[in-house]
Amino acid sequence: MAARPLYVGIDLGTTNSTAAAFDGEKVTLVRNSQGATLTPSVVRIDARGTTTVGARARRFLESDPQNTRAEFKRLMGTAQPIEFAAAKVTRKPEELAAEVLRSLRADVAEHLGALPASAVISVPALFELPQSAATSEAARLAGFERVELIQEPVASALAAGWTAEEPTGSWLVYDLGGGTFDASLLETRDGLLRVVGHDGDNFLGGRDFDWAIVDWALAEIARTQGVTVSRADPRHAAALRKLKLAVEEVKIELTRADEAALAIPGAFEVDGARVDVDLVLGRSTLDALCAPIIDRSIEVCRRLLAAHGLDTSQLARVVLVGGPTVMPALRARVRDALGAPFGEGLDPMTLVAQGAAIYAATAGLDARTSAGARAEGAKEEGRRLWLQYPAMSSDLTPHVVGRVVEGPGPAPERIRLAREGDGWTSAEAPLDAEGAFVVTVDLLPRRPNVFRVEATAAGGARVPVHPRSITIVQGLTISDPPLSRTVGVALADNSVRVYFERGAPLPARRTFVHHSVESVPKGSSACVLKIPIVQGELDVAHLCRVVGTLEIDGSGLTQALPAGAAIELTLELDRGGHLSARALIPSQGLVFERVAHLLVPEAAPEVLDASLAAMRERLASVRESALRRNAPHALGKVTYVE
The missing domain is CATH 2.60.40.10 (Immunoglobulins)
Incomplete structure (x- = not known):
C-alpha cells in the first residue's frame, strides 16, 4: 500500500510563524527543536556570519538590535535593505523570511522523515502583488519546489469549518496579527466554503497595542517625574526597545490578572540622571488604551458587512485569529459590536497554519512528492x-x-x-x-x-x-479564492483599463487590444515601450500602485513598431495571485513575455511627504473646480479619495 499523502501548511507571521501537517484526517502542529509550535520570526547574523533563527535569535533583540531583526514581514515586497552591522552584510526582507521558512522546513523534515518539497504559505488578504511575489521567492530560497499561497482569513475559516460538524451560513473571520488586520466574509453551503469579500488594514496589528502602552508609560513618567522622553530621540532607542519588550509581557499577563507591574530600574538617562520605570498598569487602563485601536478594526468589519448588504444579525459565527485576540477587552468589544458567537475550541495562534495545511490537500500538494520522485514514478x-x-x-x-x-x-x-x-x-x-x-x-x-x-x-x-x-x-x-485588489493596465490618458476587478475568482485570464502611443525603432535595445500594470480601486492611473511592467524593446522587433500599432495584451493570475503577462504584436507575429521585476514602492519619509503634499494640492484644486461647476458626483469622488 502506498504511503498516505501528507500536506504542509505554514503561517509566515509578523511576530511568530507556525507549520502544520495534515494527513487527510487530522491536523498536527509541527514542533521546533525547542518543542514549541510557535517560532519567533526573528533572524540574527553575528560577526562570523552565522545565522540564528527563532527563539535563540529573539533573545538578542534587546541586547544586540543591530544584528538581530524582526517584523520584516512588513517590508516584504519593498527594496528596503536590512543591515547586519557585525557581519557587514545586508539582506532583503524575503531573504530573512526564507531563513524562517528554512527553519520551519527543517522542523517539518523531523516530522516527515524527509524535507518537504511543497507547501501552502499564508499571506494577509490585502497583500499586494509585490508582497505575494516576495513571499513566493522566500519559499523558493528556502528550498521548496512548489508553493501555493492562501489568504490568512480563508485559511482560518477552512480550519474552523473542518472542525465544525455542519458549518453553514455566513462567517466573519477577524484576523488580527502582529502587524496587519484582515476581515473576511465567508459562507458555507453544501460543504463548499466561498469567500464573499474581504477588507482590512495592512498597518493595524498587535504592535499598535504595545506602542499605545509605551506612550502611556512615557506620559506617566513625564507626569510623575517631570521628565520628558521622546520616542523620536535616538539616544533612547535601546531603552525603548527594553520597555517595549517589558510591555509585551505585561500585556500578556493582563489577559489573566487585573493589574501588572511595569518596572525597569534606570531605564532612561536624561541630562545625566537615571530615570526609573516603576508603574502599575491596570486592566481597565489597558482596555481604555486599546479601545480606539479595536474600534478601528470593528469599523473595518462593519464596512465589509455593509458592502455586501449584511448586518451583524445575519452572522452565524465570528472566528478570532491571531495572538492579540486572546485579550479579554478585545473579545468583549468585538462580541458586543458584532453580536455573533465565537467559534469555540479554536486556537487563534495556530488556526492559519492548520487551514493552510488543509488547503494543501485541496490543491493536491503532497509534501512528500518531489520532482525527483515524480520522475522515478514515471519509470x-x-x-x-x-x-x-x-x-x-x-x-x-x-x-x-x-x-x-x-x-x-x-x-x-x-x-x-x-x-x-x-x-x-x-x-x-x-x-x-x-x-x-x-x-x-x-x-x-x-x-x-x-x-x-x-x-x-x-x-x-x-x-x-x-x-x-x-x-x-x-x-x-x-471555492476559487478572490482577488484582493483590482488589476489593470495604465493608459496614456491616465485612465486604467481594468482586467480583473476586486473579488474576481482566481485563476483568471483576460486579453484586450491596445494601441501604442510611441514608435519603437527596430534593433534598438535602448528604446523600450513600457506597459505599466497597476493595482488599485481608483480609475485614475497615477493614484494606483504600479506593480510591474511588460517591456517591448527594439532589439526583439523584426521591423519598426509605429505609433498606433495594435498590441494584444494578456494578463493572467494564478490561484496564488502570481502575475504573468504576454504581449502579441499581430503585424509582426511576435510575442513578448518579459515582465520587469514587480516594482516596489520606496518608503522614505521625505518621498511620502512630498507625494502626500502633491496629492492634497491636487485634491484641493479638483474640489474647488467641482464647487464652481456644482458637480456633486465629482465632489463625492474627492471625498472618497480623501
Whole structure:
C-alpha cells in the first residue's frame, strides 16, 4: 500500500510563524527543536556570519538590535535593505523570511522523515502583488519546489469549518496579527466554503497595542517625574526597545490578572540622571488604551458587512485569529459590536497554519512528492495513466476521469478502483476508442480514502499500471479564492483599463487590444515601450500602485513598431495571485513575455511627504473646480479619495 499523502501548511507571521501537517484526517502542529509550535520570526547574523533563527535569535533583540531583526514581514515586497552591522552584510526582507521558512522546513523534515518539497504559505488578504511575489521567492530560497499561497482569513475559516460538524451560513473571520488586520466574509453551503469579500488594514496589528502602552508609560513618567522622553530621540532607542519588550509581557499577563507591574530600574538617562520605570498598569487602563485601536478594526468589519448588504444579525459565527485576540477587552468589544458567537475550541495562534495545511490537500500538494520522485514514478512498470480527480471533495460520490497513455506493455480494457480497508470496489469502466474512462467512487466522510487502481485486459488478466493508488479526502472544500485588489493596465490618458476587478475568482485570464502611443525603432535595445500594470480601486492611473511592467524593446522587433500599432495584451493570475503577462504584436507575429521585476514602492519619509503634499494640492484644486461647476458626483469622488 502506498504511503498516505501528507500536506504542509505554514503561517509566515509578523511576530511568530507556525507549520502544520495534515494527513487527510487530522491536523498536527509541527514542533521546533525547542518543542514549541510557535517560532519567533526573528533572524540574527553575528560577526562570523552565522545565522540564528527563532527563539535563540529573539533573545538578542534587546541586547544586540543591530544584528538581530524582526517584523520584516512588513517590508516584504519593498527594496528596503536590512543591515547586519557585525557581519557587514545586508539582506532583503524575503531573504530573512526564507531563513524562517528554512527553519520551519527543517522542523517539518523531523516530522516527515524527509524535507518537504511543497507547501501552502499564508499571506494577509490585502497583500499586494509585490508582497505575494516576495513571499513566493522566500519559499523558493528556502528550498521548496512548489508553493501555493492562501489568504490568512480563508485559511482560518477552512480550519474552523473542518472542525465544525455542519458549518453553514455566513462567517466573519477577524484576523488580527502582529502587524496587519484582515476581515473576511465567508459562507458555507453544501460543504463548499466561498469567500464573499474581504477588507482590512495592512498597518493595524498587535504592535499598535504595545506602542499605545509605551506612550502611556512615557506620559506617566513625564507626569510623575517631570521628565520628558521622546520616542523620536535616538539616544533612547535601546531603552525603548527594553520597555517595549517589558510591555509585551505585561500585556500578556493582563489577559489573566487585573493589574501588572511595569518596572525597569534606570531605564532612561536624561541630562545625566537615571530615570526609573516603576508603574502599575491596570486592566481597565489597558482596555481604555486599546479601545480606539479595536474600534478601528470593528469599523473595518462593519464596512465589509455593509458592502455586501449584511448586518451583524445575519452572522452565524465570528472566528478570532491571531495572538492579540486572546485579550479579554478585545473579545468583549468585538462580541458586543458584532453580536455573533465565537467559534469555540479554536486556537487563534495556530488556526492559519492548520487551514493552510488543509488547503494543501485541496490543491493536491503532497509534501512528500518531489520532482525527483515524480520522475522515478514515471519509470514504474506498466502503462501510465493520466488521472484527473479532486484531491479533496465535499461530494461523497466524485468522478475520477482518466486515460491510458501510450507506452510499452499490454493495454488494459477496463479500469476499476478498490477502496483500501473495507473491500468496496467501483463498477468496472470500459475504455473508449481513445483509451479514456470515467469511474464514480464512494467516499467515507471526513477522512482520507485510498483507492487501488486495478486494470484488466480482455481475458480478465491483471495489467500493471501506474499510479497504483490515489487518495481523495472527503470534507469541506473551498471555492476559487478572490482577488484582493483590482488589476489593470495604465493608459496614456491616465485612465486604467481594468482586467480583473476586486473579488474576481482566481485563476483568471483576460486579453484586450491596445494601441501604442510611441514608435519603437527596430534593433534598438535602448528604446523600450513600457506597459505599466497597476493595482488599485481608483480609475485614475497615477493614484494606483504600479506593480510591474511588460517591456517591448527594439532589439526583439523584426521591423519598426509605429505609433498606433495594435498590441494584444494578456494578463493572467494564478490561484496564488502570481502575475504573468504576454504581449502579441499581430503585424509582426511576435510575442513578448518579459515582465520587469514587480516594482516596489520606496518608503522614505521625505518621498511620502512630498507625494502626500502633491496629492492634497491636487485634491484641493479638483474640489474647488467641482464647487464652481456644482458637480456633486465629482465632489463625492474627492471625498472618497480623501
